[in-house]
Amino acid sequence: xxDTKLLLDDFEGTARRLARKGVDxxxxxxxxxxxxARRHQVQGVDxxxxxxxxxxxxxxxxxxxxxxxxxxQARTQAAELxxxxxxxxxELRATESALEDVVMRxxxxxxxxxxxxxxxxxxxxxxxxxxxxxxxxGRDWQPHWEIGERLDILDAxxxxxxxxxxxxxxxxxxxxxxRGLTSMALDIHRDAYLEVIPPHVVRTEVITxxxxxxxxxxxxxxLRDDELWLIPTGEVAxxxxxxxxxxxxxxxxxxxxxxxxxxxxxxxxxxxxxxGLQRLHEFHKVELVKLCRPEDSEAEFQSLVxxxxxxxxxxxxxxxxxxxxxxxxxxxxxxxxxxxVYSPGVDRxxxxxxxxxxxxxxxxxxxxxxxxxxxxLDYVHALxxxxxxxxxxxxxxxxHGLQPDGSVVLPEALVPYAGISTIGAGRA
RNA sequence: GGAGGGAUGGCAGAGCGGCCGAAUGCGAAGCUCUUGAAAAGCUUUGGGAUGCAAGUCCCCGUGGGUUCAAAUCCCACUCCCUCCGCCA
Numbered sequence: 001x002x003d004t005k006l007l008l009d010d011f012e013g014t015a016r017r018l019a020r021k022g023v024d025x026x027x028x029x030x031x032x033x034x035x036x037a038r039r040h041q042v043q044g045v046d047x048x049x050x051x052x053x054x055x056x057x058x059x060x061x062x063x064x065x066x067x068x069x070x071x072x073q074a075r076t077q078a079a080e081l082x083x084x085x086x087x088x089x090x091e092l093r094a095t096e097s098a099l100e101d102v103v104m105r106x107x108x109x110x111x112x113x114x115x116x117x118x119x120x121x122x123x124x125x126x127x128x129x130x131x132x133x134x135x136x137x138g139r140d141w142q143p144h145w146e147i148g149e150r151l152d153i154l155d156a157x158x159x160x161x162x163x164x165x166x167x168x169x170x171x172x173x174x175x176x177x178x179r180g181l182t183s184m185a186l187d188i189h190r191d192a193y194l195e196v197i198p199p200h201v202v203r204t205e206v207i208t209x210x211x212x213x214x215x216x217x218x219x220x221x222x223l224r225d226d227e228l229w230l231i232p233t234g235e236v237a238x239x240x241x242x243x244x245x246x247x248x249x250x251x252x253x254x255x256x257x258x259x260x261x262x263x264x265x266x267x268x269x270x271x272x273x274x275x276g277l278q279r280l281h282e283f284h285k286v287e288l289v290k291l292c293r294p295e296d297s298e299a300e301f302q303s304l305v306x307x308x309x310x311x312x313x314x315x316x317x318x319x320x321x322x323x324x325x326x327x328x329x330x331x332x333x334x335x336x337x338x339x340x341v342y343s344p345g346v347d348r349x350x351x352x353x354x355x356x357x358x359x360x361x362x363x364x365x366x367x368x369x370x371x372x373x374x375x376x377l378d379y380v381h382a383l384x385x386x387x388x389x390x391x392x393x394x395x396x397x398x399x400h401g402l403q404p405d406g407s408v409v410l411p412e413a414l415v416p417y418a419g420i421s422t423i424g425a426g427r428a
Numbered sequence: 429g430g431a432g433g434g435a436u437g438g439c440a441g442a443g444c445g446g447c448c449g450a451a452u453g454c455g456a457a458g459c460u461c462u463u464g465a466a467a468a469g470c471u472u473u474g475g476g477a478u479g480c481a482a483g484u485c486c487c488c489g490u491g492g493g494u495u496c497a498a499a500u501c502c503c504a505c506u507c508c509c510u511c512c513g514c515c516a
Contacts, residue, residue: 042478046485053485056497060446071496078496203506246438246475375457377475 001211001365002106004099007032008039017109020116020326031106034099041092048088052081108361110326111335117325124323126337129309131318136344143345144395145276147402148174151424154276166266166274166281168391173423177397177410178284178390180418182259185286185311185388187417192307193257193288193387198237200261201228206240209366211332221263234260234287235384239362242291247370247380253292253300257387260285277391278350286387291368294360297381301357305337308353308385314413317396318342320349330354332361341392345399350392355385398423 006014007028015028055078062071115124148154153174159167170178186195207220207229221230231237238256247254262285266274277283288307292300305321312319324336333356340349360379363369369377401408407424415421 039478042485046478049486050484052496057446059496063446075496080496082496375473 001103001361002108003360003364004031004035004103006109007035014109017112018106020110020114021107021329022118022327023106027102027105031099031102034095034102038092038095038099041088041095045085045088045092048081048085052078052085055081107329107331108334108358110329111357114329114335115323115325116327118327120324120328122325123328123338124325126321126323128320129313129318130316131320131342136347141344141347141399142402143276144343144398147345147398147406147408148276150406151408153177153398153423156276163281166279168277168280168283170394173418173420174394174398176418176420177414177423178394180414181311181388181390181393181397182284182286184314184414184417186257186259188310188314189257189286189288189307189387193255196238196241196256196258198231198234198241198258198260200231200237202231202236202240203228206243207231207236209243209362210236210239211362211365212236218267219264221265230263231260232264233262233384234258234285235289238287238289239366239368239382239384242368242380243366245368246377247291247368249293249370249372252370252380253290253296256289258287258289260287275346277395278346280391284390286389288385288387290383291363291380292383293370294378294381297357297359297383300381300383301335301337301355304383304385305339305355308339308355308387311388311393312339312341312352315393315397315411316413317393317400317411319352322349330356332356332358334359334361339386341396343392343396343399345395345402350396352389352392352396353386356383358382358384 002014011028011032015023015025018028019025055074059071059074059078062068062074115122117123145154145156149156151173153170153172155169155171159169162169201223204227212220212232212235220232223229237260238258241256242254261282263282264280266279266281288304290300290304309319309321319339319341322338322340324330324333324338329336335357337355338351339353339355341352342348343350359381362382363379368380368382370380371377397411397414398408401410401423403409407422409422410418410420412421
């Protein structure tokens, strides 16, 4: 949620910045008008309430002085004032809920230096590491689902039997590979991030206030008999932990990581680009989250990008850093860098981490604040990114490790974690 | 799942339906005193809305209700504690 003060104080500038994200200025104007109306109505309600309170207070003192008749008169007057007050309150409530409806549809403001653009075609590749096209020429590369089925570490048919499309059964050496990846990622970050094992189901309030559930979002799975939701990412649980809290400035930055299962409905997403482990309803991920002071958030963002890239470095996977253009930014982000791993089997760059700077957008909604040394309260800035998203990294490791003899050699860094160095050579 | 008890300011803990945004204690900050410190004394010490400001309004777990007036009464919900049941 953006600060509604921005709408009143700098309507033009705010509308302009939101327009870079593709927001219709008319919507911004609507929000501004409602915010203004609310401001006036608040004043009216407060004045009406004051009148009523004054008469009420007089009734109190009249009663104490046993001036029953006058008290009775005042009571009639207060009742009238009360009735009028209620009308105004109802009006204000209507305005406030209309305002909230509109403001909730406004995304976070993009950072000023985010490149202009309307779609992913306008995203900018900032850097590419370890990618040598020559390496992929003149050799047969297979998609991970073919390798996986052949080596019996991936079973799409049984996954479909159990749960339907876009679910996976990973087994044997494949399961060890997955487990090893997550262990490795957690180990890499354990000095800088506090490891958390949170609940995987959260209240409606938590998922709503982290911005992952709006009326327009059908991404999350909901439990039928309880007011609970399966988390679509560990970020929901990690961010939710501090909802409504006031942190000490000395406690910032907070850096958390969590290995969780993530569930996403991905409504209507089935298709050719979802084969194998490219996109799943359920997957495993190590998530990194930071809360920090506003003045530190750009630096924390840069280091978060570096942190997210470290597993890819260690695994020796070619990857690139893509900065999302204004129009492709996610709803709550002001800046996003995607990390994409090259997948030789499908000849595509697959997003394996999306590092977002969400500034105060979530913390305003979730009321996560901190007290500065001087005593002033301020909203924390929040950042998040995948520390390692297993399915796609799993896929990249399998595809890159493919040997001419059909076996898969694991990256050296992973061997201690997976407990094996090769899949399919002799034993699966 | 069943039976009870509870939820108030950073913490502890009072609070006859009106004079309670809230006693008191602790903690914290400032000042006085002091060479310095301790002790002592004085002062300050929640959040939000609105306003240039003075001020006004709202918030005592959450949401409703009763009333001229609710921290105080009623209802629902949530969470915490104790006991019983069940259970990895």
